Amino acid sequence: MKVETRKEEIIKTSTILFQKKGYSAVTMRDIAKVMGIKAASLYNHINSKQEILSNIIISLAEAFTEGMTTIMSSNDSSIDKLSSIVKLHVDITSSNTSGMASLNNDWMHLEEDLDYYLKLRLDYEDNIRQIIEQGISSNQLQDSNAEVMLFSMLSTLRSLYIWIPSKEDLDPFELAENLNKVLLTGIIK
Amino acid sequence: MKVETRKEEIIKTSTILFQKKGYSAVTMRDIAKVMGIKAASLYNHINSKQEILSNIIISLAEAFTEGMTTIMSSNDSSIDKLSSIVKLHVDITSSNTSGMASLNNDWMHLEEDLDYYLKLRLDYEDNIRQIIEQGISSNQLQDSNAEVMLFSMLSTLRSLYIWIPSKEDLDPFELAENLNKVLLTGIIK
DNA sequence: GTCTATAAATCGATAGAC
DNA sequence: GTCTATCGATTTATAGAC
Numbered sequence: 001m002k003v004e005t006r007k008e009e010i011i012k013t014s015t016i017l018f019q020k021k022g023y024s025a026v027t028m029r030d031i032a033k034v035m036g037i038k039a040a041s042l043y044n045h046i047n048s049k050q051e052i053l054s055n056i057i058i059s060l061a062e063a064f065t066e067g068m069t070t071i072m073s074s075n076d077s078s079i080d081k082l083s084s085i086v087k088l089h090v091d092i093t094s095s096n097t098s099g100m101a102s103l104n105n106d107w108m109h110l111e112e113d114l115d116y117y118l119k120l121r122l123d124y125e126d127n128i129r130q131i132i133e134q135g136i137s138s139n140q141l142q143d144s145n146a147e148v149m150l151f152s153m154l155s156t157l158r159s160l161y162i163w164i165p166s167k168e169d170l171d172p173f174e175l176a177e178n179l180n181k182v183l184l185t186g187i188i189k
Numbered sequence: 190m191k192v193e194t195r196k197e198e199i200i201k202t203s204t205i206l207f208q209k210k211g212y213s214a215v216t217m218r219d220i221a222k223v224m225g226i227k228a229a230s231l232y233n234h235i236n237s238k239q240e241i242l243s244n245i246i247i248s249l250a251e252a253f254t255e256g257m258t259t260i261m262s263s264n265d266s267s268i269d270k271l272s273s274i275v276k277l278h279v280d281i282t283s284s285n286t287s288g289m290a291s292l293n294n295d296w297m298h299l300e301e302d303l304d305y306y307l308k309l310r311l312d313y314e315d316n317i318r319q320i321i322e323q324g325i326s327s328n329q330l331q332d333s334n335a336e337v338m339l340f341s342m343l344s345t346l347r348s349l350y351i352w353i354p355s356k357e358d359l360d361p362f363e364l365a366e367n368l369n370k371v372l373l374t375g376i377i378k
Numbered sequence: 379g380t381c382t383a384t385a386a387a388t389c390g391a392t393a394g395a396c
Numbered sequence: 397g398t399c400t401a402t403c404g405a406t407t408t409a410t411a412g413a414c
Contacts, residue, residue, distance in 0.1 A: 006397080021297060024213035028390060041398045043391065079377065105294050108210060132376075142378050145359075148367040149376045155348035156341045163340050170334075178337040186375030187321075187338045188268065189331050195379080217408065230380045232409065381414075389406065396399075 007045045009035065014052045019101035019161075023053050023109050054113045056102045061120045063092050068127050078135030082153070083180050085128065089157040090176045093164055100161030128154065153183055196234045198224065203241045208290035208350075212242050212298050243302045245291045250309045252281050257316050267324030271342070272369050274317065278346040279365040282353055289350030317343065342372055 004012070013034050017026045028049055032039040046052055067088040071081050093100050110117055132149050135141035141149070156179070170178075193201070202223050206215045217238055221228040235241055256277040260270050282289050299306055321338050324330035330338070345368070359367075 022211055022213055024211055141376050144370055145367045148371050151352050152345045152371045156344040159344035178334045181333055182337050182341045184375050184377045186373050187330050188373045
């Protein structure tokens with residue numbers, strides 16, 4: 001059984017509040033109230049509100065980067081790599097749904113770690129772009145606009161956090177399967 | 190030539206600022222500074238910061254509802270209706286890219302108009318769901334999970350605002366064409 | 379229509395007792 | 397590790413002069 005440190009409790013509580021109202025609209029007093037302590041007590045465990053946000057976003061961004069590194073080093077086909085990316089998003093989003101809201105909507109409020117985050121995100125997108133272009137070159141993917149493909153796929157995967165919590169009847173494996181089908185082969189018969 | 194009232198100028202300026210930092214992180218002083226006046230002067234034209242947000246979001250939500258009403262009253266096939274929805278999103282997003290950011294990320298900060306907005310959004314989603322289910326019944330769409338189809342399509346369309354401004358080389362008509370192809374027929378050859 | 383001045387509330391964060 | 401008390405800055409919004 002994992003013993004949660006007080007700092008981890010604060011981050012977990014903040015993550016849920018940030019999802020509901022966004023980083024800027026959540027106060028240290030809001031976080032403290034949910035935890036049943038006073039706002040001043042929070043500072044015995046964390047240095048600033050900014051540190052909480054950074055912790056939430058950077059750990060998620062690094063998880064995506066790590067997953068992408070594994071995928072890129074494989075010998076899979078372009079299509080199999082894209083399927084692995086879908087699964088990566090479903091897995092990470094399932095394990096930290098609320099945190100994904102901050103990653104998507106509050107990254108611009110990062111201060112010290114903003115540039116680092118932007119680099120991770122840009123590299124991640126470049127990797128997917130590379131996979132798609134290779135898929136087109138090798139005749140596995142349709143010869144349409146690669147940017148539109150990239151955009152459509154990433155938009156859906158990045159929005160998963162909005163949708164996953166309300167659909168708990170669908171397990172992660174089945175969801176990844178359905179998503180793969182829709183994203184790769186479309187919806188028309 | 191349209192003459193812009195001072196109120197419309199304020200809303201336009203606010204829309205751009207809200208897109209960059211979100212509603213909560215933008216102050217009345219920020220808005221005033223961009224307009225070259227003092228914050229107190231804004232209140233000669235608007236009643237509150239909340240009124241600005243409501244104006245941005247509700248006008249967009251009503252535009253979507255109006256477009257959907259037209260689509261639903263047509264005799265088009267399910268597939269043609271979905272294509273019209275794609276075009277509706279491309280058109281509205283092209284005409285007010287920044288405003289779409291508030292619609293997507295700051296709707297929860299609506300006060301008086303929150304329930305009205307939620308009803309418009311729910312009805313809109315129900316209409317798309319209905320079109321997809323009819324497409325499956327009439328054998329035009331694949332017999333996959335309708336909710337996943339709905340989610341994937343709406344996620345992509347709702348994220349258009351992130352993507353449109355940087356791709357000005359692609360005109361709205363061509364973008365809608367490419368999106369239709371990717372969303373309806375997928376990316377696999 | 380814009381200004382200065384200011385009210386009243388709230389913000390993140392610190393000091394120091396226990 | 398939590399508390400009370402508080403600082404200094406900032407927030408939305410109003411009053412009233414010009």
